[in-house]
Amino acid sequence: MTYNELIRQYRDGQLEGDALREVESDIERHEAISEYLLDREEQDDAALTQAFAMEDGTASGSGDNPAASSEAAFAARINAQIRKTFIRSGLTVGGCVIVIMLFVLFVLPQWVDRFYYNPAAVVGTGQYGTETNRGSLDMAVYTELFIPDGYRDKMLAESDGYGEYSVYVPQTFSCNGRFTDTVGRITRGKLTLYNPNLLKRPSVNHFVVSMSDFSSDFSGTGAAGSRSDAFAALQELGAEDWYTAYVTFDRVMDYAQLSEWSSQNGLNTNWCAVCVQRDGQWETLDMGHIGLLYGTSASELAFDGKKYPYLTSFSLSETTDEDRQWLVEGSYMTQHMASMLRYMADHRDLRKMMELDGTDSHYAELAQEVETQGLHFYGCTVTGRKSDLVKLSDTPYVAYVSTTPLM
Numbered sequence: 234m235t236y237n238e239l240i241r242q243y244r245d246g247q248l249e250g251d252a253l254r255e256v257e258s259d260i261e262r263h264e265a266i267s268e269y270l271l272d273r274e275e276q277d278d279a280a281l282t283q284a285f286a287m288e289d290g291t292a293s294g295s296g297d298n299p300a301a302s303s304e305a306a307f308a309a310r311i312n313a314q315i316r317k318t319f320i321r322s323g324l325t326v327g328g329c330v331i332v333i334m335l336f337v338l339f340v341l342p343q344w345v346d347r348f349y350y351n352p353a354a355v356v357g358t359g360q361y362g363t364e365t366n367r368g369s370l371d372m373a374v375y376t377e378l379f380i381p382d383g384y385r386d387k388m389l390a391e392s393d394g395y396g397e398y399s400v401y402v403p404q405t406f407s408c409n410g411r412f413t414d415t416v417g418r419i420t421r422g423k424l425t426l427y428n429p430n431l432l433k434r435p436s437v438n439h440f441v442v443s444m445s446d447f448s449s450d451f452s453g454t455g456a457a458g459s460r461s462d463a464f465a466a467l468q469e470l471g472a473e474d475w476y477t478a479y480v481t482f483d484r485v486m487d488y489a490q491l492s493e494w495s496s497q498n499g500l501n502t503n504w505c506a507v508c509v510q511r512d513g514q515w516e517t518l519d520m521g522h523i524g525l526l527y528g529t530s531a532s533e534l535a536f537d538g539k540k541y542p543y544l545t546s547f548s549l550s551e552t553t554d555e556d557r558q559w560l561v562e563g564s565y566m567t568q569h570m571a572s573m574l575r576y577m578a579d580h581r582d583l584r585k586m587m588e589l590d591g592t593d594s595h596y597a598e599l600a601q602e603v604e605t606q607g608l609h610f611y612g613c614t615v616t617g618r619k620s621d622l623v624k625l626s627d628t629p630y631v632a633y634v635s636t637t638p639l640m
Contacts, residue, residue, distance in 0.1 A: 290587070295584065349396035350422040350582045352388055357535025365535040366390060368400060371583050373534055373545050374573050377526050379434050379587075380638055381504040381614045382477040386532045386545070396421035402431065404640075406530040408501075408616050409475035424586050431640075434521050439479035440506060440612045441633040445613075447485070447611065455481075457615070457635040463484040464626040469636060470619040474638060477503070478622050480613040481633035485515055488563040488608045495527070495613075498628050500619065502527045506612040507570060509602045515611065518574075518599050519591065525570050541572040548553050567608050574600035 242248050274610075350369025359365065368388030376385045389401040398419040404412040417426035426432065441455035457463035470476060480497075485508060486494065495502040506524040508515045517523065531546035543549045543565055552565045577584060578596035615622065616639060625634050 284397070290514055312331050316325055325541065341635055346536045350390075350391035350419060350586060351595055352398055352400060352419055352490070353392055357537070359533050359535045361533075363533065363535075369532075370534055370545075372402065373531070374576050375583065375587055376432065377504075377546060378573055378577070379521065379589075380432060381435060381479070381506075381522070381524065382527060382616070383431060383639070384504075384526060384531075384546075385432075386547075390419070400424075401428070405532055409639050419586070422582055422586055435637070437521055437522060437637045439637075440481045440522060441635075442631060444484065444515070444611075446513070446538055449517075455633060455635055457633075463634050466622045466636065467619070467626060470622065470636065472619050475616065476622060476636045477639050478615045478617070478625060479637075480625060480631055482610070482630050483632035484630060485611055486565055486611050486630070487610075491527075491610050491613065492560060494630060498624075500615050500628075501617050502613050503529060503616050504614040505608075505610045507603065508608055508611045509599070510609070511602075512551050515609070517611070522612075523599075524610070524613075525566070525573070528618050541576050543569040544572045544576060561609065566601060570608060571600040571604045574603065 243253065245436060272317065350367075352366060352371070354367045355364045355369055356367050358363045366388065368390045369386060372388050373384075373386035376383055384406070385404065386406055387400055387403050389403075390398045391400075392398055398420055399416070401414070401416050403414045413428070413431065415426050415428035415431045417424065421423075424432075429528050438454055438455040440450040441453065441460075453459060454464070457466050490504070491505060503526065503598070504524055506517070506522045508517055510516075526546050531549050531550065534545045536544050536548075538544070538548070543552070546569075548566060549561055549569045553561055574596050577589075577591075578593045578600065581593060584591065622634070622636065625631050
């Protein structure tokens with residue numbers, strides 16, 4: 234039974250015994266409290282009226298006029314209530330403004346960040362407790378696949394709120410002792426670097442494939458001119474400068490053949506361009522050139538090893554055997570390439586930021602082709618000085634060479 238029903242029965246004379254006494258006791262208690270509060274309010278009002286009346290009488294000389302004093306006291310009470318109302322309203326509005334300002338300053342920027350690419354997001358922790366952020370892992374995969382002489386595996390990112398980040402991309406390894414770092418911004422998934430050439434894909438005509446069973450847009454002439462022009466240009470290189478040489482083969486090599494060719498000729502092979510066979514024709518993986526690192530220094534990065542086995546160059550290097558001169562087995566290299574392609578398939582925001590064509594299924598299909606056929610190469614990059622590169626003119630299986638200054 235609710236208390237309202239109890240009161241209704243008391244009013245109708247239906248209560249008896251303990252219930253009747255309980256309600257009557259509650260009513261007496263309520264009347265006593267109400268009388269006390271009323272007396273207290275009247276005393277406070279009287280004191281306030283007297284105070285304002287004395288103040289008004291002192292100021293206007295009308296303290297001897299009861300009517301004037303009463304009117305002044307009443308006006309004072311009204312003014313006091315108005316002031317209280319304004320103070321309460323001001324405190325309420327001020328509190329709301331402070332809450333809104335704190336939300337805009339500290340909550341809203343992070344909330345907006347959730348809807349855009351976040352390079353600072355931690356994607357894993359290494360065995361020594363070092364955290365890997367999204368930007369570093371993305372840089373490692375993208376640059377290995379698409380930038381033969383510009384591998385980067387580090388990005389430092391600081392959030393500026395609202396999907397904007399200040400980024401710093403250092404170079405952690407160098408063949409020539411010079412390091413090219415850059416800074417920039419990522420604004421709601423759009424990357425702007427203050428050295429835009431750092432992550433620029435090389436010209437497609439650095440490799441000139443002239444094999445009859447290879448589908449190629451360039452035949453005979455490329456970035457260095459004709460084949461004879463390209464070999465002659467090697468003699469014009471600066472003796473002390475370092476270069477990246479884009480070497481095109483006259484045949485497709487598998488991983489074992491490439492390793493043997495590189496070792497026998499004493500070349501510092503750095504990156505290899507991958508191809509696949511479709512309907513009896515060899516083709517590149519994309520409109521540009523896609524490949525993988527043959528060997529370079531790399532940093533430890535944490536990632537989902539079950540989903541992307543041997544995703545990074547560092548994880549691949551951990552499979553090497555010192556007794557075999559740090560050679561990586563072909564099966565590991567194949568899995569590494571397939572994992573990078575699947576990573577690109579799963580990260581559309583990365584492809585969009587890097588302005589890459591191709592759908593999710595496109596990169597997933599490339600990964601499947603590589604796993605099925607194994608690794609095959611139509612070219613590679615070699616780093617070195619003039620003395621290292623001029624011998625490419627007489628190196629077996631070399632069909633074309635184009636050089637650029639090493640970054």
